[in-house]
Amino acid sequence: MKFLKPVVVAGSPHDLGRQLGELARPMMDAYVAQSSAWRAVARWRGHPFVAELRRAAETFFPALVAELDGLAAGLGWHAEDVFVWNCRGELIHNAPDGCTTLAVRTPRDRMIAHNEDGDPHLRGKCMLVDVRPDGKPGFVSFYYPGSLPGHTFAVNRAGLVQAINNVRIRRPAAGVPRMILARAVLDALSLDDALRMLCDTPRASGFHHTLGCAGERRVVSVEASVARTSVLDVDGVSGHANHLIHPGGDTEAQIVTASSADRQARLAQLLPPLEGTVDASALWRVLADRAGDGLPIYRDDPNDPDDENTLATALFSIGDDGVAFEVREQGSVRFQQFVPADVQRPPALRHEEGHA
Numbered sequence: 001m002k003f004l005k006p007v008v009v010a011g012s013p014h015d016l017g018r019q020l021g022e023l024a025r026p027m028m029d030a031y032v033a034q035s036s037a038w039r040a041v042a043r044w045r046g047h048p049f050v051a052e053l054r055r056a057a058e059t060f061f062p063a064l065v066a067e068l069d070g071l072a073a074g075l076g077w078h079a080e081d082v083f084v085w086n087c088r089g090e091l092i093h094n095a096p097d098g099c100t101t102l103a104v105r106t107p108r109d110r111m112i113a114h115n116e117d118g119d120p121h122l123r124g125k126c127m128l129v130d131v132r133p134d135g136k137p138g139f140v141s142f143y144y145p146g147s148l149p150g151h152t153f154a155v156n157r158a159g160l161v162q163a164i165n166n167v168r169i170r171r172p173a174a175g176v177p178r179m180i181l182a183r184a185v186l187d188a189l190s191l192d193d194a195l196r197m198l199c200d201t202p203r204a205s206g207f208h209h210t211l212g213c214a215g216e217r218r219v220v221s222v223e224a225s226v227a228r229t230s231v232l233d234v235d236g237v238s239g240h241a242n243h244l245i246h247p248g249g250d251t252e253a254q255i256v257t258a259s260s261a262d263r264q265a266r267l268a269q270l271l272p273p274l275e276g277t278v279d280a281s282a283l284w285r286v287l288a289d290r291a292g293d294g295l296p297i298y299r300d301d302p303n304d305p306d307d308e309n310t311l312a313t314a315l316f317s318i319g320d321d322g323v324a325f326e327v328r329e330q331g332s333v334r335f336q337q338f339v340p341a342d343v344q345r346p347p348a349l350r351h352e353e354g355h356a
Contacts, residue, residue, distance in 0.1 A: 004327060004335040006130035006140050013063040014070035016133055021074020021082075024145030027125050028075055031145065034121060036307075040092045041084045050080070052174040053087050053204055060201055063133075064180050067148060075146065086148055086179045090172040090205045093255050097151070097166040098308040100241050100263050100297050101210045102271075102283050103234040105219040110318040112210050112219065113283040114153045114163040116142055117299050120309040128327070128335060131186075137343045139186045140325070142312060150183030151207070153314045155323045158189045159214025159341030161316045166242050167206045168255035173226045175204035181224070182207055189343060191216050195231060198224045206252075208240050212318045214341035219318070227252045237278045239267035239286075259306050262294025280315055287313050288331065300330075 009019035032038040044050050058065050065083075072082040088095040098117030104110065118126070122144065129149055132138040141154035153163045164182055176184075181201055188194035191213040198209060206225030212218070219234040223246045230246040242260035244252060270286050290296040299310045312334070317324040322342075327335040 004128050006128040008130045008132065010132035012134055013066035014073070016131060017067035017070025017072075018074040020067075020129065020143070020149070021071040021077075021146075023074075023127065023129070023143070024071075025075050028077075028146050031121060031125070035119070037088060037092060037095050037119075038085065040094070041088045042081070044084050044087075044091045045080055049174070050084055050087065050091075053090060053177050054083060056174060056176050056202065056204065057180050060176050061180055061184050064148065064183055067183075068180075071146070071148070082146065085146060087177045087204075089166065089178050089207075093168050093170070094307075095166070096307045098242055098259065098299070098306055099163075099165045100239065100267070100287065101163045101165055101208070102237065102239045102286060103210050103212070103219050103221060104237045104278055104283070105217070105234045106236065106278065109279070110212050110217070110219050111280065111283060111316060112161050112163050112212055112318070113287055113315040114210075114313065115287045115298065115310045116152050116312045116314070117308040118144065118311050119307065120302060120304075123309065123311055126311055133187070136187045137189065140337065140339060141186070142314070142327075148179050148183040150186050151179045153316075154186055155316060155325055155339050156186050156188070157339065157341070158343045159318070159323055159339070160186070160188055160191065160194060161212045161318060161323055162186065162194070163210045163314070165208035165210075165240050167208055167223070167225065167244055168242070168257070169206045169225055170253035170255060171226065172205040173203075175202035175226065177204050178207045178224075182209070185209065185211075191218060191220070195220070195222070198222055199229045199231075203229075206244075208244075210240065212316070214318055214322050215320050221246070223249060225252055236275050237271050239264070239271055241267070257306050259295040259299070259304065259308070262292070263297050265294060266292040266297055280317065283315060284313070284328070
């Protein structure tokens with residue numbers, strides 16, 4: 001069995017980006033050659049709206065713009081091409097970024113579990129990265145080649161867990177692109193720090209963020225879009241697909257795909273019976289579900305209507321002193337790790353190449 005081993009990248013923002021770009025370089029040209037999403041975003045080169053997005057990003061998170069410019073250098077691409085690719089959620093509605101997230105908070109457990117649904121062409125080409133920025137906590141994240149880490153699933157060395165769901169906002173605005181904001185959250189030192197960032201930053205489009213942190217009792221569901229930031233505490237077990245579902249979300253124009261609607265409806269069937277009895281094995285079962293009357297939670301159909309398949313599944317068990325983190329691909333364990341909550345130094349992570 002092949003185990004995932006995180007690739008360590010370290011240094012200044014530009015250095016981090018360059019190393020991430022070098023990791024992606026062997027596969028990016030072949031990927032974009034077949035990608036309709038790339039062809040759609042490439043048409044935005046030179047557009048004034050893209051310049052507005054970059055100005056907002058430089059104002060609020062200049063180090064992350066430097067990461068993107070470094071990523072371009074590592075890829076051997078023009079910086080604008082990398083920037084528009086990382087603004088795909090603002091520029092097009094059909095980017096192949098899906099996902100289903102589960103969250104649990106009970107007196108005994110705090111867990112976040114996540115199906116990472118993306119372009120089927122990237123199956124086996126994504127990786128885990130262990131990112132160690134100068135002066136920041138650092139984090140371990142699932143990494144799509146050519147994209148800033150952070151818009152998938154990750155845990156940082158302050159014990160903060162983040163899992164992201166794409167939401168398809170019809171009317172983007174000048175503001176910080178969502179992938180840059182999601183990456184910025186991974187520099188947060190606490191749950192409150194992350195929430196302040198999401199609430200106080202002008203947003204160009206939207207994501208759903210599920211957040212929890214070692215040593216903190218809360219697990220939260222955050223819909224951060226152009227018009228609003230809605231923060232709900234998880235109580236028991238909850239689930240989120242790829243459209244806004246919090247009270248008031250129906251006031252913002254969005255696209256709800258058939259897959260997202262069907263997955264959310266299936267969660268409404270599967271999750272209530274778990275109240276009071278939920279454990280990690282139940283979360284794995286829900287995220288592997290292919291039953292129900294509609295399109296499935298676990299997605300492996302090459303003809304998926306959103307052009308998305310489940311590339312990996314992660315489960316985070318959040319404790320008082322750190323986070324236990326497991327990744328599976330097609331039902332098989334590929335990675336297990338305990339990430340201590342320690343922001344003083346990048347610890348030698350306790351790594352167990354696990355078993356089912």
